[in-house]
Amino acid sequence: QKEVEQDPGPLSVPEGAIVSLNCTYSNSAFQYFMWYRQYSRKGPELLMYTYSSGNKEDGRFTAQVDKSSKYISLFIRDSQPSDSATYLCAMSGPPGGGADGLTFGKGTHLIIQP
């Protein structure tokens, strides 16, 4: 079992729909949770960063963390064709606790149809 599981998709939705992207993880030491967006042949771009369980909202994006279920989500409202990209979840343990590198999921390829 991989430490972080993420459905690679592709996930295709019509423009304007609400998108839900998810990851599950197995390592209880993970405390920091991130979502990155990666366009083809580019480096990942940080979208959201959360520490505790609960919701965090930034514009059209909402990140949700449920540590008890080891499950994180990213919601995109009013999706646009420019949101078409690969979305990577990433997580890490406590700083300096021997796990400063990020552990990534495989990424979900999202397609927003105009």
Add this chain to the structure above:
Amino acid sequence: DAGVTQSPTHLIKTRGQQVTLRCSPKSGHDTVSWYQQALGQGPQFIFQYYEEEERQRGNFPDRFSGHQFPNYSSELNVNALLLGDSALYLCASSLGQGLFNEQFFGPGTRLTVL
């Protein structure tokens, strides 16, 4: 404000050769991490440098080595290249080892081993 920069953009090498990749961190950042991203996969953590020392290392062989300079820039060296080393190599910078671990990525260097 300059983001993370990497050079070269693309590189083609043959098996058995050695390669050096370079990274300049985002202004104000002092920690550099390196990741390998194979096609269709999420990035995998190679190692992290802080105060010119390797602080954390992922599951990569000793053929992968690095260096951090006093100006916080970094190099990744790979010896005895294998076909399986073909990937996008990403550099990420952050502020402070043991502190807030928000990492910002560069555009990557695409390495092809023939």
